[in-house]
Amino acid sequence: MLLKLLLDENIGLKVYYELEKLGFDVKSVYVAARSASDEEVIRLAKDENRIIVTMTKILVTLHYPIARQALYFYG
Numbered sequence: 541m542l543l544k545l546l547l548d549e550n551i552g553l554k555v556y557y558e559l560e561k562l563g564f565d566v567k568s569v570y571v572a573a574r575s576a577s578d579e580e581v582i583r584l585a586k587d588e589n590r591i592i593v594t595m596t597k598i599l600v601t602l603h604y605p606i607a608r609q610a611l612y613f614y615g
Contacts, residue, residue: 546585548594549574 545566547556556568567590569581576584585592 544588544590546581546588546590546592548581548592548596549576550595551593 542564545559545564547566547568549570553568553570556566559566569576573580573584581592
């Protein structure tokens, strides 16, 4: 089973297309929900059981009460 990923807006489309080409179950906030609030991104990930991939550390620290049930990778 492949990971279900949700790429935040700050992850480039090139990464999205490459992961998609490799067969990953990937969704891009930039493509699917541009300008979504942090809360909306977290809710989307939670509703679809996706792991958020982001470059924004503040997304996790500001919204920890909402995000504690989701997984995050910071790179």
